[in-house]
Amino acid sequence: MKRWSLARQFFVGQLVFVLALTSTISWVLYLDAEENTFDAASQRMLAVATTFANDPFVLNAVQSPNPSTVLQPYAAQVMDELGVDFVTIMDTDRTRYTHRNESEIGGEYIGSVDQALAGDSHVEVFTGTLGPSVRAIVPVLTNDDDVTALVSAGVTVDTVSIARNAQLPLVWLIALGALTAGTIVSLLLSRHLRRATLGLGTEQLSRMFVFYDSVLHSVRDGLVLTNPRGELVLYNDQAAALLNLPPAVPGHPRHAADVGLPPSISDLLTSGRRASGEFHVTDDRVLVVNQEPAVPDAAAKPLGTVTTIRDHTELEALSDEVQTMRTLTGALRAQTHEHANRLHTIVSLIELDRRAEALEFATKDLEQSQQLTDEVVAAIDEPFITALLVGKAAQANERGLRLAIDVAGRLETQGMDPRDLVTIIGNLLDNAFDAAASSQNRAVTLSIGTAQADPGTIIIDVADSGAGLTDAEQEEIFTLGFSSKGAAGARGLGLALVRQAVNRLGGTVRVANDDGAHFTVSLPTAGSEGRKADAHG
Structure with missing residues (x-):
């Protein structure tokens, strides 16, 4: 995994995160669906039981000599029409008047009745003759508000689970949509990151940064990196000394026009054009500047420019001294040529026995040559x-x-x-x-x-x-x-x-x-x- 590119590491990390997030959301949705299903079943059973308890027919029947004969057909019909697993009407001593299984009539009701006997309705999950069920228990009250019987309506947990499972396709659809969207977004981000990092991994990027930073500060030439907006992203100590730049602040690039650079160098850095061996003069230096765009590949846009700066001041000084020496050498050559002509003239005058004129010519020539000096x-x-x-x-x-x-x-x-x-x-x-x-x-x-x-x-x-x-x-x-x-x-x-x-x-x-x-x-x-x-x- 260490050799993976940063984009691949990012994609795998994002994918794991999306999977974990999707699983968590699915589990939460599942629990929420289960809770909602049980709450809905509880409220429905409470409504059914309350309807039975408030029915005058039930009140009259429980007070008759043989309540089961009247109530069982009625309860069975309601259970079939409403899809309720059981409706049990019982005496205050738990004796059943009705049941889904007629053989259980006359038996003792299994469940909590204390709250109902006290005149309050309540809902619970309890295991009875039909297995675990969600049930509501409501008291049947007389006109004097006395508890004369109890009504329990419920559905088994299996029935509730069936209703809960009916919502699972929606949960899985939401989870699948979130997973698909997260994967696509992660893939797009990883592709962008791959282009931005040139497919390099974290160790490669770290090693490259250390090496390049060492090279940046070890070269004797000035080196300036600029972005497409003409901001100085990075420069080494030599460039700061040659251009009198302020100390660089990492992460806070400054525009080339705002750091006091000479106009010609500032224009070059902001233009982003190519330059080869250009001479630029500052107040105290002669600089040779080369600039190339930083392009990752032929089809990509430049990421900025890389500018190298070489101090040419000493070489120009030496060039001036050499030029001065050439001037003096040319002067000596010209003087030698002139003196040779004049010497020939003096010799010729002497040979012609015109010594006075030769002396006058030599004296005048010496005076003219020496006067300027x-x-x-x-x-x-x-x-x-x-x-x-x-x-x-x-x-x-x-x-x-x-x-x-x-x-x-x-x-x-x-x-x-x-x-x-x-x-x-x-x-x-x-x-x-x-x-x-x-x-x-x-x-x-x-x-x-x-x-x-x-x-x-x-x-x-x-x-x-x-x-x-x-x-x-x-x-x-x-x-x-x-x-x-x-x-x-x-x-x-x-x-x-x-x-x-x-x-x-x-x-x-x-x-x-x-x-x-x-x-x-x-x-x-x-x-x-x-x-x-x-x-x-």
């Missing part, structure tokens, strides 16, 4: 930013773009994560390069300095000479997956990462059209009131 190093105390800007300048030169870098004053970047600054400046410049490459001016401007109204705020402006952005694009430009480059463009992750990095630093980012796209980033420094408010906020 000196300005950036003097203004920014972060070597990562310095290396990035030098590399981007070389990259712009290699792509035929004019990059103007303006660093106003000395910037204090202490307390800021250099990786966030690299993410912000690098991605904004990459987008500006792509936009400017398709324009006639092919110009990009980068301005970094402190805000005039608030010296504790760093302003980063990146503008390009591209086609600019429409109003709709300005609203969607920071959304994950959006790209103004069309289907062949990037996956739309760069500006989403910019917004994420700006949020981590407690700043803001805006975009406008000014003869091209113009991005403005405001970042509070470590000692500014804006950063303090953000830290407490």
Whole structure:
């Protein structure tokens, strides 16, 4: 029985219950029918005996010299017409005047007569000459209310049993109907339970729950189970950490829109659609999300969705660092190519015995190359930013773009994560390069300095000479997956990462059209009131 499915156990249990209930109801109905039959027989015999006792003919007969001669024919006729087994009229000393068997006339009545002699009628079950019977005994009273005789009318228990048994078919019909209805209902419920439990038994379900719960909390990826209504049925600790979910309350699922999830993830969970390797950006993480419907079989409706969430933040950070290294490598390659050309020029001038012109050319080239580096190093105390800007300048030169870098004053970047600054400046410049490459001016401007109204705020402006952005694009430009480059463009992750990095630093980012796209980033420094408010906020 332990190997039976839960549906079979439920069906057998229900069937046993229905059988027990039907048997109990049948027994109660049987006892009720028996009691009603005996009560009806008692009331009928009491009515017959009372009718005899109140009959003036009986009163006159019992007072005659030979009562039996008059009463026996009368009693026999009434017994035959009413179907009564016996009507016994007797003297107060129990001497019978009438009886079903005439040989018993004159004998002594067998039964209780004390209550009748006292003037009261009563009913009893007693064993007499005809066997056990249901009988009523009524006194015959004179005009002075004196007891002058007694009348006993009764039917045998066998006769009562025949009447009782006549009701048994109805009892069995009711029992059979209850059993049939109970069996059908149990069968339907068991079939529904079989579909709901996939035909598994209690031990299998228990073992499966323990195993799945262990797997749920042991995997390193976040796992979220939702029902068709978009409610979070179950999620593991990793998912709670990645999505900042509140502690799960068993049996009380909460809707995905009510737990503070990012809009893109909330829409995904409530939609129930399939997702494979989708990137979603929260305030501090980059997540890769996969989602599949939970379908027991091909023909069934989905029971919900299973969503796996993987933290891609560190990989994106490494990707940014690799991209930065590629930028620097490209810059070095471009500088090497340019220096080789310039070195060939200097050598050629020396060979032509034009040493003064060669010295002037070399000095001017050195001054131009060193000027940007000196300005950036003097203004920014972060070597990562310095290396990035030098590399981007070389990259712009290699792509035929004019990059103007303006660093106003000395910037204090202490307390800021250099990786966030690299993410912000690098991605904004990459987008500006792509936009400017398709324009006639092919110009990009980068301005970094402190805000005039608030010296504790760093302003980063990146503008390009591209086609600019429409109003709709300005609203969607920071959304994950959006790209103004069309289907062949990037996956739309760069500006989403910019917004994420700006949020981590407690700043803001805006975009406008000014003869091209113009991005403005405001970042509070470590000692500014804006950063303090953000830290407490």
